[in-house]
Amino acid sequence: MTPVDQVHGLSPQVMYEQFWLKEAAQRRKMTGVKAAAGLVVGVALAYRFNLSAPVVGLLFGLLVGAGDMFWNWRTHDATAVWRGKRRGDVITGKLLRRRLRRRGYHILEGRAVPGKASIDHLVIGPGGIWVVDNEAWDPETEIARYGDRLFLGEKYGSKVAKALVEVSESLAEVLSRESGIPVTIEPLLAVHGGVIRRSVTAEGLTLLKPRLVVRWILNGPRAEFDESQVEVLARTAARVLRRMS
Structure with a gap:
């Protein structure tokens, strides 16, 4: 042979x-x-x-x-998630819980957005709201921005970006309506594997290594919610988003 x-x-x-x-x-x-x-x-x-x-x-x-x-x-x-030996959502979830909860952030995990795809993590805190998903690519895939376009290796990343942007916009609309608090939600994609230099932002989506997600959230507040607003938004999200089995 x-x-x-x-x-x-x-x-x-x-x-x-x-x-x-x-x-x-x-x-x-x-x-x-x-x-x-x-x-x-x-x-x-x-x-x-x-x-x-x-x-x-x-x-x-x-x-x-x-x-x-x-x-x-x-x-x-670094290829463990891509090889199926580890789960990206578990890795990122641990990082989010360990470093954000003590700062007043709520992390909802494994939720289904009404009429849209599921999300791995929803982060709600004093600085804003973020949808955080996970994806793994092989070690040779270069993740970069050229012009205004996202590239995953030699392929456009528009489909990946559009899906998370649409989920974030849809969820922001639902939370704003149900809670009475106007919100916007920023989509983030934790990258497990591939070749990426710190972070890449293109087509409305930011991609970065899991260890940098918390720093991005803490260094880039998008809102100023007080404690009561964070609590209302977290309870509303827990109510309207179905937990995935």
Whole structure:
């Protein structure tokens, strides 16, 4: 059986995992080479500054080797959601709850918007309201803005952006009507995997890494709700949005 036959019909995720395992020996070899280079540099620095060459050299070698191993692990772990090993909504949800609840924000999770698609997280707090969804792309997909258009790799991201923008607008209309408090809602998309530099805003949608979502919310308030208004909006949202099973 040829290599082409072996991978024919396999999903990109399975192929990625197979290649990752196949290249494990090569990664270990390269880690050893880098650690050896670190050892040499450490010894050279030790002689330069009259330090203990064996100790400094060994320390540099261990640090370089450990750093390379950590980088390899982190690169692989970044694809966990795309590979189906972890859930993006769980990762983002933990970040939102841990850092926003103590600041007076309410987080509703797994809700269905009437007449629209479901949302992963709805954040309501003193600074405004945000819809936060999650998506995963393969490690080669570059997420960027060119002109006014959103691109996901070589494809337009208009469909992704339009869906979340429409959900946010529809939900803002419902909450404004049911609560009596005029609101606007900003859509955010937590990106798991792919290639993205911090954040990308295009076609009404902001895409960013999960760890940056909380910072974006806290640094960019869109409203000034008092405690009673936040409570009314949170209770209204909990009432009108059906919890997904």
